[in-house]
Amino acid sequence: MGLARTQRAETPPMVSAPSRAPARENPFSRDTLKVSDASIPVTEPNIPPRAVAQKAAIPAPRAMEPATPARSIKATAPRMHTARLAHGGSPSRAVRAKVTEGVPMRSRVGTTSSSHQECDTPTSRVYRQVRPLDRPAQAPIPRPPTAERIDVASLESEVGDGSFVLEPDDLHGPDSVQVHVRLRPTMGDEECAWKTDEESATLMLDDHLAATKGPAHVGVPYQFDGLHTGSSNADIYASLARPLVHSVLHGYHGVIFAYGQTASGKTFTLSGDEAGLEPGVIPRAVQDLFQGICQGSAQREYLLRVSYLEIWNEVVKDLLEPSNQPQVRDDRRRGAHAVSVAPLHEAVVTSPAQVFKLLARGEAHRHMGETDWNERSSRSHTCFKITVESWDRTPGARRPYRLSELSLIDLAGSERYSAQRTHRRAEGGNINKSLLSLGKVIYALSERQARVPGSAGPGHIPYRDSKLTRILQNSLSGQARIAVVCTLNPSPAMVEESLGTLNFARRIKHVAVRAEVNEFEGEVAGTAAPSSPVLLVRYREEMGALRAQVDKLQGHHGDASTPQPTLHAVQARLDELGALILQGGAPTPQSEAWHPVSPAKQRGFTLDDPLPRVQEKLHAALSKISRLERKLAARLSLPGDAQTRDEGKDMLIRDLMQQVRELETVCEAQVGAAPQPMREEVEAEWAELVAAAQAETQARDAFIAELHAECTRLRRANEALTRLAHEQTAHMVQQLSVKEREVPAARPVLSLFAPQLRPATVLGTHAPPATDLSIDDSSSERLSTSDVDELLEEADSS
Numbered sequence: 001m002g003l004a005r006t007q008r009a010e011t012p013p014m015v016s017a018p019s020r021a022p023a024r025e026n027p028f029s030r031d032t033l034k035v036s037d038a039s040i041p042v043t044e045p046n047i048p049p050r051a052v053a054q055k056a057a058i059p060a061p062r063a064m065e066p067a068t069p070a071r072s073i074k075a076t077a078p079r080m081h082t083a084r085l086a087h088g089g090s091p092s093r094a095v096r097a098k099v100t101e102g103v104p105m106r107s108r109v110g111t112t113s114s115s116h117q118e119c120d121t122p123t124s125r126v127y128r129q130v131r132p133l134d135r136p137a138q139a140p141i142p143r144p145p146t147a148e149r150i151d152v153a154s155l156e157s158e159v160g161d162g163s164f165v166l167e168p169d170d171l172h173g174p175d176s177v178q179v180h181v182r183l184r185p186t187m188g189d190e191e192c193a194w195k196t197d198e199e200s201a202t203l204m205l206d207d208h209l210a211a212t213k214g215p216a217h218v219g220v221p222y223q224f225d226g227l228h229t230g231s232s233n234a235d236i237y238a239s240l241a242r243p244l245v246h247s248v249l250h251g252y253h254g255v256i257f258a259y260g261q262t263a264s265g266k267t268f269t270l271s272g273d274e275a276g277l278e279p280g281v282i283p284r285a286v287q288d289l290f291q292g293i294c295q296g297s298a299q300r301e302y303l304l305r306v307s308y309l310e311i312w313n314e315v316v317k318d319l320l321e322p323s324n325q326p327q328v329r330d331d332r333r334r335g336a337h338a339v340s341v342a343p344l345h346e347a348v349v350t351s352p353a354q355v356f357k358l359l360a361r362g363e364a365h366r367h368m369g370e371t372d373w374n375e376r377s378s379r380s381h382t383c384f385k386i387t388v389e390s391w392d393r394t395p396g397a398r399r400p401y402r403l404s405e406l407s408l409i410d411l412a413g414s415e416r417y418s419a420q421r422t423h424r425r426a427e428g429g430n431i432n433k434s435l436l437s438l439g440k441v442i443y444a445l446s447e448r449q450a451r452v453p454g455s456a457g458p459g460h461i462p463y464r465d466s467k468l469t470r471i472l473q474n475s476l477s478g479q480a481r482i483a484v485v486c487t488l489n490p491s492p493a494m495v496e497e498s499l500g501t502l503n504f505a506r507r508i509k510h511v512a513v514r515a516e517v518n519e520f521e522g523e524v525a526g527t528a529a530p531s532s533p534v535l536l537v538r539y540r541e542e543m544g545a546l547r548a549q550v551d552k553l554q555g556h557h558g559d560a561s562t563p564q565p566t567l568h569a570v571q572a573r574l575d576e577l578g579a580l581i582l583q584g585g586a587p588t589p590q591s592e593a594w595h596p597v598s599p600a601k602q603r604g605f606t607l608d609d610p611l612p613r614v615q616e617k618l619h620a621a622l623s624k625i626s627r628l629e630r631k632l633a634a635r636l637s638l639p640g641d642a643q644t645r646d647e648g649k650d651m652l653i654r655d656l657m658q659q660v661r662e663l664e665t666v667c668e669a670q671v672g673a674a675p676q677p678m679r680e681e682v683e684a685e686w687a688e689l690v691a692a693a694q695a696e697t698q699a700r701d702a703f704i705a706e707l708h709a710e711c712t713r714l715r716r717a718n719e720a721l722t723r724l725a726h727e728q729t730a731h732m733v734q735q736l737s738v739k740e741r742e743v744p745a746a747r748p749v750l751s752l753f754a755p756q757l758r759p760a761t762v763l764g765t766h767a768p769p770a771t772d773l774s775i776d777d778s779s780s781e782r783l784s785t786s787d788v789d790e791l792l793e794e795a796d797s798s
């Protein structure tokens with residue numbers, strides 16, 4: 001899935017096989033396009049031998065809900081035909097022509113070697129070889145870039161095929177995700193598993209194959225916004241992508257991406273073919289963007305910048321500046337779901353040629369590799385983004401500006417387990433994982449859309465599961481108009497993958513789109529924040545300041561104190577910035593008066609150059625001279641006389657060395673001794689603090705000693721009390737036993753109390769509760785200090 005590929009010598013096998021099939025010629029290369037009609041195998045109604053052989057390889061059926069096409073499949077069924085390449089690259093045109101002619105299609109099948117053989121019922125199974133591609137003559141269009149082939153000079157002359165027309169407004173842009181399916185034409189003796197009707201944009205699995213997968217698959221149609229079966233990228237671009245380019249020029253975000261299994265034609269659709277004959281969506285979109293600007297209002301100013309990133313093995317890589325290590329982060333300044341990738345190189349571009357050059361540069365840094373199915377397979381997802389800034393330059397300080405992005409996303413192809421090398425398998429695992437998380441996000445978004453408002457359901461969208469979904473978060477959360485092309489491999493052996501892709505296509509159709517024009521107020525009267533995300537605002541700001549500077553310097557003209565080179569330098573910067581801003585309503589690219597605005601191209605003079613252009617160049621040259629002069633003036637200079645005499649230089653060196661020594665002495669002295677008053681002050685301050693700390697320590701020691709003495713006294717008092725209690729208890733027990741003997745009737749009552757009167761219950765032997773050591777002030781039976789003293793005296797005397 002690369003933006004650029006070198007010419008292939010052979011076509012890889014298009015069916016799953018444990019080892020690579022023998023090399024075949026690429027039926028799409030210029031040299032092999034003349035396949036004779038006689039080679040077209042027509043085997044109705046039997047299944048071709050190859051299809052029978054492959055049936056064993058067709059995977060088990062997967063559960064799928066039947067499609068609900070807007071138009072009845074029954075109504076369109078008679079027009080269905082098997083996928084094939086038609087004359088002029090568009091089968092639909094050929095089919096429509098036949099229908100109008102009223103030629104019974106069945107009569108032609110098997111009876112003629114006509115290149116337009118058709119089958120007239122959806123149940124027919126006719127697998128056909130790819131037909132020669134007979135391209136209609138068309139206006140020159142930019143070739144898809146390749147690192148080796150890019151030729152800026154030739155691209156310059158090829159800008160624009162002239163068919164883009166910028167409407168003044170874009171209020172009627174698509175309000176749902178636009179989903180087109182593209183079935184790659186069969187290659188060589190490859191067979192096709194699908195019956196298609198481009199007019200109703202419907203396709204269905206061949207009946208025989210469907211039957212092998214279960215009755216639920218028979219006659220199940222899939223209908224989308226568009227269906228393409230040929231090799232023309234012009235059709236798919238015009239119907240799917242161009243409306244989004246239009247929207248982007250009017251301030252909406254747009255995202256176009258290609259989804260499908262490996263070798264199904266994603267890169268072919270987005271970038272074009274290897275030979276550069278069939279430019280893809282990206283070069284066409286670039287071309288139209290510039291053309292749209294030329295057709296825009298003469299009052300509008302534009303600035304275009306591009307970035308190009310790749311996600312490989314869950315690592316984001318900046319393809320324009322590989323030394324960067326971009327990170328994906330939430331960017332709340334841009335909205336609730338917004339994320340940004342930084343650091344990411346963004347290049348300001350002023351011509352399609354520059355864009356193609358950057359694409360080629362990025363392409364050279366991409367991860368590509370050979371897989372079982374694709375000789376040059378994209379092993380990473382890429383996102384090529386063009387940011388369009390614009391505003392109306394009607395005089396006035398406050399001008400609304402627009403900032404929109406066109407993201408062109410080429411996803412790596414999903415692939416099944418293969419006999420590939422370990423690192424390819426790990427790579428494939430990561431690709432599948434990220435595509436799976438994309439599928440989950442799309443599922444959650446479509447479920448959310450289908451949910452009745454207020455009902456419970458999936459609220460969480462797992463954007464964070466992979467880098468791919470994080471990067472797509474801005475677009476998928478509804479802020480962008482979305483166009484998706486789902487590519488299918490026609491092979492019967494790849495039916496399961498194709499069904500997966502169609503399921504994805506159906507899901508994404510239900511994702512909600514609420515794109516709005518991204519228009520903001522812009523300040524250009526010297527108050528705009530320098531961090532404004534809009535480069536146009538920043539450049540205009542700087543240009544305003546530079547113009548004021550020029551006016552001031554021109555006012556001082558003739559004043560000897562004003563360095564004249566400064567004027568030229570300021571003027572040169574002004575011109576440099578001015579050249580990066582594109583003016584709406586400029587001559588169209590095809591017109592002879594059109595010059596690329598790229599500063600890179602503005603070198604040298606020619607005799608044909610108009611006067612203002614020569615003046616501009618002169619300015620730039622003068623400013624360069626003045627810059628160099630200023631640099632020269634800023635250099636350290638020797639005294640006038642020292643420049644001629646050696647003694648003068650020696651003297652200067654001696655003087656400077658003397659100065660260095662003196663300075664060193666001063667530094668050493670300052671480091672060695674602190675000034676006396678300062679030291680005394682610090683010492684006095686510290687002495688006070690130390691004395692205070694010592695006094696506090698003494699007071700605490702005294703308090704501790706006091707507490708200690710009190711504790712000792714109380715312990716002795718307690719011991720005396722305990723002894724007293726023992727004696728009294730013993731006395732009471734003795735009295736009770738006497739009473740027991742004297743009054744036998746009171747015995748039961750006495751025996752009830754006797755256990756409580758054991759000496760163990762008296763004060764001093766009963767342990768207090770472990771947690772509560774506080775003194776109970778409420779107790780009226782507390783011993784006073786005098787009681788304690790008395791007790792102690794008594795104890796001492798006894």
Ligand SMILES: Nc1ncnc2c1ncn2[C@@H]1O[C@H](COP(=O)(O)OP(=O)(O)OP(=O)(O)O)[C@@H](O)[C@H]1O
Pocket residue numbers: 001002028183184185229230231232260261262263264265266267268269273274374376377378379411412413414487
């Ligand atoms: N519609 C088409 N018409 C003619 N040739 C096509 C078409 N689609 C794809 N091809 C050819 O099929 C081959 C595989 O296509 P491509 O590389 O675009 O697939 P892919 O989906 O990008 O694969 P991967 O995911 O592995 O990168 C290429 O040789 C390409 O030129």
